[in-house]
Amino acid sequence: MKVLVVEDEKGLAESITDYMNKEGYLCETAGTFREADERIYLYQYDCVIVDLTLPDGDGFQLIQTLKKLLATTGVIIISARNALEDKIRGLEIGSDDYLTKPFHLSELNARVKSLIRRRNFGGHTEIRFREIRVNPSSRKVYVNGQLAVLSRKEYDLLLYFLSNIDVVLTKVSIAEHLWGDNIDSADSLDMVYSHIKNLRRKLLEKGGSDYVSSVYGIGYKFGEP
Amino acid sequence: MKLLAKTNRIYLAFSLAIYLFAGLAFYQVVRILIYNEVETRLKVEKRDFEAYLKQHKAWSDTTYFVENKIDVVPVGRQTRLSETFIDTLIQNRYDQELMPFRQLTFYVPIKGVMHRVSIRKSLIQSYQLIEVITVTMAACLGLLLLGTFWFQGKLSGRLWLPFYESLSRIKRFNLASATPLQLDKPEINEFRELNEVLRKMGDKMQQDYRSLKEFTENASHEIQTPLALINAKVEQLIQSEKLTETQTRWIEEIYQASRRMARLNQGLLLLAKIDNQQFTDNQAVDLAALLAEKLGAMDEVLHHKRIAVKIGNLVPFAIQLPPALADSLVTNLVNNAIKHNHAEGRVELRSDGKNLSLGNTGHALVSNPERLFERFKKEGSGPDSVGLGLAIIKEICDTYGLEVQYDENNGWHRFGISRKVNEE
Known part of the structure; x- marks a missing residue:
């Protein structure tokens, strides 16, 4: 899987690249419009993460070029502008997702994964982690072959965990993933806790192991115990 | 108070004072002229009287048939010899009406006896003359006053028109709108300069206002990127397994602070956008x-x-x-x-x-x-x-x-x- 990160802020591009590399993607960066333009002509990418405001050009133009060259490439816009018009325009010219800065790397990662899943397999692929099996098209979760009945939020939470295995996820990022930006954080953090508790219980009930661990109160991690 | 009302009021007060003063002065001048005239004639008559006395050595009232014209009274002692002019009222023979007269009194010896002679001249016609002149004058001055008053009002209204026009446009001027302040170029230099200055000020204000708004918006935008960087780095940092609990707590605080700042920033940005009317x-x-x-x-x-x-x-x-x-x-x-x-x-x-x-x-x-x-x-x-x-x-x-x-x-x-x- 090849991912191109088009972002002029070096530190941010680096963080995204690091994160993606850890997830097993081959990740490249382009800091300017020209560089990015050159790269999309030369190579093929599965997913391109584009910042809209580049020092020497407009991200939208880049997406348009990209879509002309290879329509199957997934596009995720990351922008400091939180304007509805930008989101609509982005979708109109063929981008798949829009993230407003500042965003969580784990969120970006989850979106990239979901995008690639949709692109490559039309969503008809199962996500497996040990004894846990998730069918994204039917939104069903099986543990040891047994169906675990999860609420919508619990399902979203599990998928978020599965997209970020062995990664510490902050409570805030989980809350925002589940309820969006507008959620009031004080209440939502409690709610995150109760959802995690329920998810854990339901997975354990079906004979699964406990993969969720709490990290110093800052967040949670899903992975090998 | 409106400027025109104020000038009109001052103008009116001033003109009335001048008008009254001019009226009084005119009246006095006319009066003095008439008295001079009457007194000169009285003196001429005195000379006639003296000439008559010299010739006839005696005085007979019959010479003067007109009533109250002359009065010759013997006085015993020689009191005063000076001649004096006085105003007097004498009853009309027929209708008992009091008539104003100017009287010259002098003393003259007739046949060795000192007589007091009073020659009079009616002032009735002179008074009428004064009245007519005064009334005419008053009418003329009044008309003049009204005329200039009216003209002044019209003229000021017209002269100040560009000023009021500019004023109403400034009132309607909206700092936040994109349309600049539009002002005429009147032919009066002062107003043209005023409009020029106002237009420059308006443009400057709009520009400042715009750049201030843009600044808020740009600043908010620019802040989002470093915030994203902080968030990303914090997220990477917490993946490290060597962190102590205290360090994690610090990181957590940094993270919370940056989240809060992001929210704050988004809120301000939204407010700025609503202010700028960017939602249409x-x-x-x-x-x-x-x-x-x-x-x-x-x-x-x-x-x-x-x-x-x-x-x-x-x-x-x-x-x-x-x-x-x-x-x-x-x-x-x-x-x-x-x-x-x-x-x-x-x-x-x-x-x-x-x-x-x-x-x-x-x-x-x-x-x-x-x-x-x-x-x-x-x-x-x-x-x-x-x-x-x-x-x-x-x-x-x-x-x-x-x-x-x-x-x-x-x-x-x-x-x-x-x-x-x-x-x-």
């Missing part, structure tokens, strides 16, 4: 339904805080609002109702089509309710609150012709939204 895609939205929907979406939080929601009679409350702002409005209202609620509290939504109200139970307000809608006014100092929610609600309402009110009653906090009564 007005659509008909039913706020009552949106609020009910939002309460439904927040079901989980409400459930978590054990808050009971009661949706009363819900008549649609349709208004024109950009959808993004409608969403922001209801989100902030609902968030506010939940945040400032206590556990096992209640939320109540009502709409009668004219007034939309969202009430919530909660602790009594600590801060001044009048200042509740100001930016950065916070009830308590929760780290998750940035104090912009109500300011955003107010800004949206103000910009789109709505009125938002807050009242507190019996532990209920109610926000009412109604359409602003058109002031024009």
